Amino acid sequence: MMVGRRIDNMFPKTEAPIGEPVLETRDLVRRPLTKSISVTVRAGEIVGLAGLVGSGRSELAQTLFGVWPAESGEIRLMGEAVTIRSPADARARGIAYVPEDRGSQGLVRPMSVLHNLSLAALTSLSHSGFIDRGAELRLAEQAVGRFGVKTRSLDELAGRLSGGNQQKIVLGKWLANQPKLLILDEPTRGIDVGAKAEIHRFMGELARAGVAILMISSELPEVLGMSDRVLVMREGRVVAEFDRAAATSQAVGAAMMGDLGATEQAA
Amino acid sequence: MTAVASSNRASRARIFLRHETILAAMLVVALFGLGLFNDRFLTIDNLLNQGRLMTEIGLIALPMTFVIVTGGIDVSVGAIVGLCAIVLGYSWKNLGFPLPLAIVFTLVVGAAAGLANGLVITRIKVPPIITTIATLTLFRGLAEGISQAHSVRGYPDWFYFLGQGDVFGVPTQLLVLFLAIIVFGVALDRTTFGRTLYAIGSNETAARFSALPVERVKLAAYTLSGLMASLSALVLVSRVTTTRSDMGMGYELDAIAAVVLGGTSIFGGSGTIWGTVIGAVMIQLLKNGLALTGVKGDATIMVIGVVLIASVLIASSLQRRRV
Numbered sequence: 001m002m003v004g005r006r007i008d009n010m011f012p013k014t015e016a017p018i019g020e021p022v023l024e025t026r027d028l029v030r031r032p033l034t035k036s037i038s039v040t041v042r043a044g045e046i047v048g049l050a051g052l053v054g055s056g057r058s059e060l061a062q063t064l065f066g067v068w069p070a071e072s073g074e075i076r077l078m079g080e081a082v083t084i085r086s087p088a089d090a091r092a093r094g095i096a097y098v099p100e101d102r103g104s105q106g107l108v109r110p111m112s113v114l115h116n117l118s119l120a121a122l123t124s125l126s127h128s129g130f131i132d133r134g135a136e137l138r139l140a141e142q143a144v145g146r147f148g149v150k151t152r153s154l155d156e157l158a159g160r161l162s163g164g165n166q167q168k169i170v171l172g173k174w175l176a177n178q179p180k181l182l183i184l185d186e187p188t189r190g191i192d193v194g195a196k197a198e199i200h201r202f203m204g205e206l207a208r209a210g211v212a213i214l215m216i217s218s219e220l221p222e223v224l225g226m227s228d229r230v231l232v233m234r235e236g237r238v239v240a241e242f243d244r245a246a247a248t249s250q251a252v253g254a255a256m257m258g259d260l261g262a263t264e265q266a267a
Numbered sequence: 268m269t270a271v272a273s274s275n276r277a278s279r280a281r282i283f284l285r286h287e288t289i290l291a292a293m294l295v296v297a298l299f300g301l302g303l304f305n306d307r308f309l310t311i312d313n314l315l316n317q318g319r320l321m322t323e324i325g326l327i328a329l330p331m332t333f334v335i336v337t338g339g340i341d342v343s344v345g346a347i348v349g350l351c352a353i354v355l356g357y358s359w360k361n362l363g364f365p366l367p368l369a370i371v372f373t374l375v376v377g378a379a380a381g382l383a384n385g386l387v388i389t390r391i392k393v394p395p396i397i398t399t400i401a402t403l404t405l406f407r408g409l410a411e412g413i414s415q416a417h418s419v420r421g422y423p424d425w426f427y428f429l430g431q432g433d434v435f436g437v438p439t440q441l442l443v444l445f446l447a448i449i450v451f452g453v454a455l456d457r458t459t460f461g462r463t464l465y466a467i468g469s470n471e472t473a474a475r476f477s478a479l480p481v482e483r484v485k486l487a488a489y490t491l492s493g494l495m496a497s498l499s500a501l502v503l504v505s506r507v508t509t510t511r512s513d514m515g516m517g518y519e520l521d522a523i524a525a526v527v528l529g530g531t532s533i534f535g536g537s538g539t540i541w542g543t544v545i546g547a548v549m550i551q552l553l554k555n556g557l558a559l560t561g562v563k564g565d566a567t568i569m570v571i572g573v574v575l576i577a578s579v580l581i582a583s584s585l586q587r588r589r590v
Contacts, residue, residue: 119477
């Protein structure tokens, strides 16, 4: 992990003006792994969600996205209380989710780059159910240009591209909807250094454009390098919160490990 | 493994283009081959009549393509044909419905039967093959129970227009089939519904995570399957002028064979209406050509089985070579 470079160089975190809260949750519950979660993410803010595997981070993301609708608690978007029962609800409310597992959740690998890029925007690309193929093509060309996706053609199957390019497609397919809240679940897992830096740069751009970003990452340097604020989850709860300045790897790591970690550090 | 799978699918578009091309070529060869052996085969009269016979399977094979593209299957369609035939006869003869109302009622029952399949599959998450095997016996049992082994005959003359009449020399039901082919073809190729069918069959989780209405689209596919089976039942009853509870038996196999022969992957994610149409034509012409050449019924079924296996082998070997 540590390659001797300073974190500041690896993560081009840029300062974005932080605005009004986009997402606020109060005591959000979805058993078994989401137990009473209260978080706030503001416009232009990148909130990092740290925690061990199984701490409930992805489950929280999928509850916000309507895959597993909340059992109780409150979700407010732009100050308005909302109910999210399905991913379609979430999309209509301006939420986008780039899932943890690119191959099985994010991408339809045997479909073309073109069809993957339009998949989450089909409703806005169609008139009474008929896909406007000209608009679809323009959308895909724009996304490929904007993210610098390296592909031989738009008809190339998405599964044949490199991991980094696949991830850019998953990101691109959601940005077509101009989300207000972007949830990124392990956005740079398993992709090369170049593509990683590019995705971090896009995150910065989006934040500056006023998008609220909730980023789940198991890579501590990424969490520390990219986040304005770091939340730590353990066993389905948010157990600690750090400002950018206070978020050190020791402090965040200890919070992730809980008592066990504290004893180890003391020893 | 995933790399292999992806490169396998990589040339999918080209493969199925080729699969359909090969099938079309085989069709032409079969046509002339059978024509050479028998001078009654390649006549306009015979071909139009075969179109009549093909319609009942064709109408079922169209929504079956949708269902198989999603990675599902519906083996209850033959039983729905039987049930709907009985519902038509019973509601008209025994319940005293006017025939137009009985027809509408039959279509509603067919759609409801398909919807029931869809609900069990999407809500209770029973695999499609298990669900539809169960409803196959359920629907066939219902048909037998309602009919009590009585057949219904003596429909008014106008009703026979659908199954026996023609418009400018073209059998009525063949025109219905043409219309259905266009509607289903456009729906699969050009609409968000069709795109969602492919996405579900390729990767259901990713389809769900892309905010596509996965459950609703699957429900619609199975409902369409039931609806088209009831339409097929109307055509069948109108053609043979009688209603029996064993009608439509084995139709599911012919329809599935047509879909698979037409290049639709049984694992979902790919396939075209065009391929299914060629597949259905192929099966009908084989049946007819062999019968005319003096091959007995059982042997015909065996030949169709061999052709089906050969077509799947050719398709998969083409794919393998491209890896």
